[in-house]
Amino acid sequence: MRTLHIIWTYFRIGILGELEYRVNFFIQIFESMLGLIVALGGLAVVFDHTDTLGGWLPDHLVALVGIHILVGGLINLIINPSMQRFMEDVRKGTLDFTLTKPADSQLLVSVQRVEIWKLVDVIMGLVVIIIALVRLGEQIGVRETAVFLLAMLCGSIIVYCFWLILATFSFWFVRVENMLVIFQSMYMAGRWPVGIYPNWLRFTLTFIIPVAFAVTVPAEGLVGRLTTQTMLLAIGLTVSLLFISRYFWKFGVKFYSGASA
Amino acid sequence: MLHSLFSGLPQLGRIYQQQFKTMTAVQLQYRVAMIIWLIGIVIEPVVYLVVWTNVARASGGTVNGFTAAGFAAYFIATMVVNHLTFTWHMWEYDYRIREGLLSPLLLRPLHPIHADFAENLSYKVITLLVMIPATIVLILIFKPTFDLTPIHVLAFIPALTLAFSIQFLWGWALAMIAFWTTRVNAIIRMYFLGKLFLAGQLAPIALLPTWTQTIATFSPYRWMLSFPVELLLGRVETADIWWGLLAQLIWTGLGVTAVKLIWHAGVKRYSAFGA
Numbered sequence: 001m002r003t004l005h006i007i008w009t010y011f012r013i014g015i016l017g018e019l020e021y022r023v024n025f026f027i028q029i030f031e032s033m034l035g036l037i038v039a040l041g042g043l044a045v046v047f048d049h050t051d052t053l054g055g056w057l058p059d060h061l062v063a064l065v066g067i068h069i070l071v072g073g074l075i076n077l078i079i080n081p082s083m084q085r086f087m088e089d090v091r092k093g094t095l096d097f098t099l100t101k102p103a104d105s106q107l108l109v110s111v112q113r114v115e116i117w118k119l120v121d122v123i124m125g126l127v128v129i130i131i132a133l134v135r136l137g138e139q140i141g142v143r144e145t146a147v148f149l150l151a152m153l154c155g156s157i158i159v160y161c162f163w164l165i166l167a168t169f170s171f172w173f174v175r176v177e178n179m180l181v182i183f184q185s186m187y188m189a190g191r192w193p194v195g196i197y198p199n200w201l202r203f204t205l206t207f208i209i210p211v212a213f214a215v216t217v218p219a220e221g222l223v224g225r226l227t228t229q230t231m232l233l234a235i236g237l238t239v240s241l242l243f244i245s246r247y248f249w250k251f252g253v254k255f256y257s258g259a260s261a
Numbered sequence: 262m263l264h265s266l267f268s269g270l271p272q273l274g275r276i277y278q279q280q281f282k283t284m285t286a287v288q289l290q291y292r293v294a295m296i297i298w299l300i301g302i303v304i305e306p307v308v309y310l311v312v313w314t315n316v317a318r319a320s321g322g323t324v325n326g327f328t329a330a331g332f333a334a335y336f337i338a339t340m341v342v343n344h345l346t347f348t349w350h351m352w353e354y355d356y357r358i359r360e361g362l363l364s365p366l367l368l369r370p371l372h373p374i375h376a377d378f379a380e381n382l383s384y385k386v387i388t389l390l391v392m393i394p395a396t397i398v399l400i401l402i403f404k405p406t407f408d409l410t411p412i413h414v415l416a417f418i419p420a421l422t423l424a425f426s427i428q429f430l431w432g433w434a435l436a437m438i439a440f441w442t443t444r445v446n447a448i449i450r451m452y453f454l455g456k457l458f459l460a461g462q463l464a465p466i467a468l469l470p471t472w473t474q475t476i477a478t479f480s481p482y483r484w485m486l487s488f489p490v491e492l493l494l495g496r497v498e499t500a501d502i503w504w505g506l507l508a509q510l511i512w513t514g515l516g517v518t519a520v521k522l523i524w525h526a527g528v529k530r531y532s533a534f535g536a
Contacts, residue, residue, distance in 0.1 A: 050316045185301040196315045
């Protein structure tokens with residue numbers, strides 16, 4: 001209850017802050033539209049020459065594009081801005097203000113900044129997914145939906161934990177942002193199912209930078225291609241990353257010496 | 262105060278040498294940034310390469326004459342040519358004008374375009390140090406086949422130079438829009454969206470729908486990236502080489518005119534801000 005209250009408070013602050021810059025909303029819509037054109041235009045050109053790509057039908061990949069936009073939107077809505085702010089705080093020594101607040105520091109750090117206009121991507125991703133589902137028709141049942149939601153939850157948590165672990169490194173190293181920039185450029189590769197990539201790249205996108213679990217796995221769940229094995233792997237990874245990132249965070253905070261120390 | 266674009270060519274050589282030295286020293290400070298930039302620039306062509314290789318395999322080996330190895334050659338060549346020809350100054354002018362950073366540049370007895378040009382060249386030379394090994398690794402992984410003829414290789418050099426000129430001049434003209442609006446980023450994004458589809462970054466132009474191919478041919482896009490790549494792959498008829506080079510010359514000439522006109526009108530506006 002308290003956790004939800006804290007999250008909601010930061011959301012409200014984010015909304016109030018951004019409402020001063022309403023033009024940014026239209027700019028965000030414009031940018032999201034451009035992103036959508038790139039993604040769907042790419043699919044159109046490719047499927048002009050083939051019927052399936054690595055066993056995926058065109059509408060399957062539209063659903064995948066929707067998930068890609070949705071997850072990207074979630075990352076840019078809250079995870080990325082909060083972690084950027086956190087790393088800045090460590091560098092400047094202003095993390096003191098967060099640590100002295102009477103709430104869990106990991107929670108505060110993770111939700112402290114919300115870039116509210118990125119909700120445009122979240123909504124647009126959902127719309128694209130729904131359009132793809134309607135076109136796929138009755139092939140999507142209750143089971144697929146449940147598996148999809150579970151896979152989405154796992155994927156989002158995995159991405160969050162990954163981001164938190166990287167950000168925690170900033171207690172020791174100054175330039176961790178660089179790693180996050182690498183994630184942003186590798187994320188582009190997630191617009192296509194990771195199964196089509198050669199082994200070395202698929203491995204990188206699955207275990208070093210978890211794009212596969214964030215996008216491909218939920219999409220597989222939605223179109224009924226997900227094996228029980230992969231789903232169990234995703235759940236296992238989610239649970240272990242939750243513990244590892246939590247432990248690592250507590251370990252890191254102890255090393256933080258503050259601005260004046 | 263303002264010298265015209267190409268006046269004083271003889272002294273330019275020495276000035277360029279100095280600019281080049283300074284810029285090189287500046288850029289060598291950011292070595293980690295270079296690796297990150299490298300990942301960003303390699304990942305995109307690799308993704309499209311893999312996608313099209315899959316398409317080729319699914320449709321029995323070739324798509325419009327492109328085999329898997331042909332696609333590998335195409336996208337690796339596109340990556341290298343794009344690296345050698347791309348410019349980024351349009352992203353900076355908005356900031357330069359808003360913060361008044363352009364004022365000291367205007368006081369110099371040399372058109373600011375020369376500093377940007379020298380910066381671009383030195384950046385390219387330095388980044389080649391990471392680009393060449395990256396290209397070799399990609400060649401070893403994806404095993405492309407190039408079908409080179411002497412005439413195509415010979416034509417590639419002027420085509421590459423002209424492709425760079427088109428991107429640099431039109432990119433610079435685009436940057437100047439920042440004199441009139443602070444929302445120039447939206448326009449720049451549109452420009453790069455066009456480049457993605459029409460310059461052959463997403464797919465070889467030959468694989469696009471016919472109407473898109475026509476637009477690409479009559480726009481500067483095909484000539485700023487795709488044409489040198491097509492040459493390198495030997496996919497241009499010998500007679501068409503001259504037409505291609507001519508088209509590139511025309512777009513370069515138009516680019517020079519555009520830069521001159523827009524710069525002239527823009528700087529007047531800039532002084533009007535009282536900066």
